[in-house]
Amino acid sequence: MAKSENNEVMFGARGRVGNLVVFKNFGNNQTVIAKRPRRPENPVYTAKQIEVKQKFREAVVYAKGVISNTDLAAIYQMFAKPGTSVYNLALADYCKSPEITLINASGYQGQIGNQITVRAIDNFRVTEVKVSIYDTVDALLESGLAILSANNLDWVYETSSLNTSLAGTKITAEAKDMPGNSTVETITL
CATH class of the missing domain: 2.60.40.1220 (Immunoglobulin-like)
Structure with a gap:
């Protein structure tokens, strides 16, 4: 995985280039170039994996709800570190119990x-x-x-x-x- 920071040529690049690499944006000025992920055609999931996938789906719904609620978003924003979005903070909060x-x-x-x-x-x-x-x-x-x-x-x-x-x-x-x-x-x- 390669990282490109403050590179005017690569700035804002995102998406897939053929079947070779993908460009992802993180933080303010960071572009990550990574090998394209491969998924098996017919995956078989364990009960624990299905449980984790369901929890993650619920976390996504919760995080979307937080960013659409200005009061909740403001609370999360106060604690968001540079490079971390309110969405990501809310997602992580949902996934971890006290x-x-x-x-x-x-x-x-x-x-x-x-x-x-x-x-x-x-x-x-x-x-x-x-x-x-x-x-x-x-x-x-x-x-x-x-x-x-x-x-x-x-x-x-x-x-x-x-x-x-x-x-x-x-x-x-x-x-x-x-x-x-x-x-x-x-x-x-």
Whole structure:
């Protein structure tokens, strides 16, 4: 693969030249010259490949929706790096779910006002974190939204009900991002 930057002869060239090479434009002044991709005539896809293809189709629809919505496009534009379009950023955001890297329940003693901290990250933005507390027989004791802390990384949930039996209590955190992807993690005390 060859790259051509700021080349007045090749500037803006795109498309296929016979069956040999293709020209692609990236960024502001970058043209890539690559070998023409070949696809098999009758591909056989695995279940995982079909799942990935479907997810990508959905991501394309989401990204097109973002660029047609001026409010959403403006949010993505604020975080787009040079050479990255709003469309590409939205596409990548749809394809990646948030990660929960920590559920810190060291401050939880079963009392009202105790705090549980959840660290959730995403390639773009985590929009909400919901914390649920279940007793030893999986009955829901309480549930609610956590508040983003000042470090923009941790989400803090303040408990609102008593729990007299801590051993075996389950704390579940669910993080969501802009496209609605969610991740759920659970710890047991």
